[in-house]
Amino acid sequence: MADILIGTCGWTDPALLRSGWYPPGHRDAEKRLRHYATRFPLVEADSPYYALPGPRTTTLWAERTPPGFRFDVKAFSLLTGHRTRPATLPPDLRGHPHDEALRTEVWTRYAEALAPLRDAGRLGTLLFQYPPSLTPGQKAEAFVRAARERAHDWPFAVEFRDPAWWHPDRAARTAAFLRDLNATAVATDSPDAPPPAPVTTPHLH
Numbered sequence: 276m277a278d279i280l281i282g283t284c285g286w287t288d289p290a291l292l293r294s295g296w297y298p299p300g301h302r303d304a305e306k307r308l309r310h311y312a313t314r315f316p317l318v319e320a321d322s323p324y325y326a327l328p329g330p331r332t333t334t335l336w337a338e339r340t341p342p343g344f345r346f347d348v349k350a351f352s353l354l355t356g357h358r359t360r361p362a363t364l365p366p367d368l369r370g371h372p373h374d375e376a377l378r379t380e381v382w383t384r385y386a387e388a389l390a391p392l393r394d395a396g397r398l399g400t401l402l403f404q405y406p407p408s409l410t411p412g413q414k415a416e417a418f419v420r421a422a423r424e425r426a427h428d429w430p431f432a433v434e435f436r437d438p439a440w441w442h443p444d445r446a447a448r449t450a451a452f453l454r455d456l457n458a459t460a461v462a463t464d465s466p467d468a469p470p471p472a473p474v475t476t477p478h479l480h
Contacts, residue, residue, distance in 0.1 A: 282317030
């Protein structure tokens with residue numbers, strides 16, 4: 276039987292902070308992460324979606340969590356085709372056209388930043404959350420495949436925000452596409468969410 280790990284979307288989520296869940300005195304990121312890791316075995320780190328972290332940051336994440344703890348790390352916005360403000364890019368990359376060359380360089384820096392988590396055994400998967408504007412079709416599949424080829428030796432999970440990917444007429448093709456990429460299908464829970472995503476990677480689902 277597979278293990279089921281439960282966690283939240285970040286340990287500094289505003290709703291979590293407002294809830295009073297953290298004990299008094301846990302006002303800094305280190306204390307919050309250490310406390311979180313005593314209650315949950317998994318967290319989605321969504322801050323790398325907004326800005327590339329540095330290896331020092333992820334090294335600290337690993338040091339502040341116990342063996343067996345896992346981070347599912349959201350991909351930087353540029354890597355998934357979301358609108359990306361130039362100010363969120365490293366200074367030396369601002370002004371470059373948002374093309375495959377830039378995405379490849381950003382991927383390289385993203386992978387270098389996450390290497391400490393992988394080396395410490397703390398990495399669950401990379402989460403590539405694609406925007407609703409990525410509608411099904413050959414062009415979209417090529418875009419996702421290019422990302423997978425860059426991340427060929429990393430755990431890779433895909434969340435499609437356009438429900439059309441999982442429409443009954445297309446679901447089998449989408450599942451086969453993700454299996455071919457060795458990519459884990461991510462289900463969403465929302466009022467207009469499609470049916471539950473199928474298992475596309477037996478080791479992670």
